[in-house]
Amino acid sequence: MxxxxxxxxxxxxxxxxxxxxxxxxxxxxxxxxxxxxxxxxxxxxxxxxxxxxxxxxxxxxxxxxxxxxxxxxxxxxxxxxxxxxxxxxxxxxxxxxxxxxxxxxxxxxxxxxxxxxxxxxxxxxxxxxxxxxxxxxxxxxxxxxxxxxxxxxxxxxxxxxxxxxxxxxxxxxxxxxxxxxxxxxxxxxxxxxxxxxxxxxxxxxxxxxxxxxxxxxxxxxxxxxxxxxxxxxxxxxxxxxxxxxxxxxxxxxxAMDEMNQRRMEIWNDYYTQLKPFEESGMIRLPVIPDYAEHNAHIFYILFRDLIVRDIIMDRLKKDKIHAVFHYMPLHSSPQGKKERGDQTSIPITDEISRRILRFPIYSGMNSKEINYVISIFEKIVTNFL
Ligand SMILES: Cc1ncc(COP(=O)(O)O)c(C=O)c1O
Known part of the structure; x- marks a missing residue:
């Protein structure tokens, strides 16, 4: 798949x-x-x-x-x-x-x-x-x-x-x-x-x-x-x-409401299935404040550090799962350095951008595809630990 x-x-x-x-x-x-x-x-x-x-x-x-x-x-x-x-x-x-x-x-x-x-x-x-x-x-x-x-x-x-x-x-x-x-x-x-x-x-x-x-x-x-x-x-x-x-x-x-609703179901599915990994301290799941009703645009997780994130992202790729990290912070990009060479360190931004991984999510994603992503993730993480 x-x-x-x-x-x-x-x-x-x-x-x-x-x-x-x-x-x-x-x-x-x-x-x-x-x-x-x-x-x-x-x-x-x-x-x-x-x-x-x-x-x-x-x-x-x-x-x-x-x-x-x-x-x-x-x-x-x-x-x-x-x-x-x-x-x-x-x-x-x-x-x-x-x-x-x-x-x-x-x-x-x-x-x-x-x-x-x-x-x-x-x-x-x-x-x-x-x-x-x-x-x-x-x-x-x-x-x-x-x-x-x-x-x-x-x-x-x-x-x-x-x-x-x-x-x-x-x-x-x-x-x-x-x-x-x-x-x-x-x-x-x-x-x-x-x-x-x-x-x-x-x-x-x-x-x-x-x-x-x-x-x-x-x-x-x-x-x-x-x-x-x-x-x-x-x-x-x-x-x-x-x-x-x-x-x-x-x-x-x-069709916006139905499309966002479908994304929300996928988002919730990811969240529930990945909760045990958060409980074991392996990852951190997204935090949604009470004031926010989000639209499930992105499902991301945070790893302990850059090394773990990159290894897991690469292994997912080997199993044909396209997970990505965004953003490369603007202040550390080539053009950003030209614009704001003085803003060399923005601590939480720097840290989060090294730990984040975004999972595939789209309105047409079916439960087979979600379960495949989760099962491969589970396999990688279990072998990795
Ligand atoms: C936060 C943010 N701003 C602006 C844009 C640019 O959007 P567009 O591709 O429609 O110009 C994007 C696109 O990914 C974005 O994520």
Whole structure:
């Protein structure tokens, strides 16, 4: 048996909705962006997540770039974020010639530790980018109150958090902006895609976001008949998602609850079957705080150290089980060292990144596959000890 790390799940309607566009091209069906399926996706998310405004984008990276432009990060401005994250959290800040300021994570949730944020704030700090690792919410009340006290923007990198909640509220709808990913590896996907959530009740901000998404033009207003021609009005890029991808995504969003529910069953199965290994002190299982309703995006375990982790990961690979570790912390990556050569050690981030192993998880994973992963893991661990 071969177990991939992730595999997209098809609901059955992806093809139907794409065919709907293809069959109607001669009658004017749109394949560029901001079309009928894109609007349906945005509306579905706005209603389901109770979000002020959702704009579909080409990726979560694009959404983070848009948010960074919307808060006007200037050269030298500082943005607080974890180092234990994907490059897309930091890249937009660096592109704007700002400075990422890495703050350590909480060893339980692997999310930014709110008790360490305030000591990292300086007069140049403009924003906090909070990353909901594994779809488990950051401590948002604490983060929002620090931001309020210091007049900072909050951008939620909810790439992994689609459908997850913090105290009943959907991730991505709590900060000033939320950014989602619909990359192939995510719970809900269209191959490559994302969304920007704008939570401030600020029409000017929403209109500027539309302009940035449309290459810096007021084309969205033109399409709505609000201007008679469109032109270059701000600096932007090409962040609108094609309606073909939006058609695929719409099928997935409609089935979000069932798909996340299925992942949760797999996650719970892993958790229950691996509990004895935690009790024997071999591994540590994920910790889900009371305030978080996660979406089972990642199932990870923590080993004692790097050596044990790497040996077990290699042996799983030999049995065709693709388990991975993420992230390589940004501060110790080649580009991270160029950006922040002074932040050489971030203790909990450094330690966790050496101990973590992520198991395969996808909505279509069947119990045979889960049991295979567990039985191979059991065999490796028993031989290893
Ligand atoms: C925390 C985080 N932020 C951003 C991204 C980027 O998402 P995308 O591939 O949609 O640009 C990812 C993707 O894995 C991620 O995990």
């Amino acid at each position: 071969k177990i991939p790390f992730a595999r997209p799940y098809l609901t059955g309607n992806e093809q139907k909705y794409i065919n709907d566009i293809l069959a109607n091209i001669q009658n004017g069906a749109q394949i560029s962006g901001d079309g009928p399926y894109g609007k349906k996706c945005e509306q579905l998310m706005e209603e389901k997540f109770v979000a002020r405004k959702v704009l579909l984008t080409t990726s979560c990276t694009s959404a983070l770039e848009m948010a960074t432009r919307l808060i006007n990060i200037q050269p030298g401005d500082e943005v607080i974020m974890p180092s234990f994250t994907f490059v897309s959290t930091a890249n937009p800040v660096v592109i704007a010639r700002g400075r990422p300021v890495f703050v350590d994570i909480d060893p339980d949730t692997l999310n930014i530790d709110p008790t360490k944020i305030e000591e990292a704030i300086t007069p140049r700090t403009k924003a906090i980018y909070s990353v909901h690792y594994a779809g488990v919410s950051c401590a948002m009340d604490e983060i929002m109150s620090i931001a309020k006290r210091h007049g900072l923007w909050v951008v939620e990198d909810a790439a992994q958090g689609v459908g997850a909640r913090y105290k009943e509220r959907h991730l991505g709808t709590i900060g000033d902006f939320g950014c989602y990913s619909f990359h192939e590896t995510k719970n809900i996907t269209c191959g490559e895609g994302g969304a920007l959530v704008i939570n401030r009740d600020d029409q000017e901000l929403i209109e500027r976001a539309e302009i940035i998404r449309e290459k810096g033009t007021d084309r969205s207003k033109f399409h709505r008949g609000q201007v008679d021609k469109y032109t270059w009005v701000d600096v932007g890029s090409s962040y609108v998602q094609s309606d073909i991808l939006a058609a695929f995504l719409y099928a997935q969003l409609e």
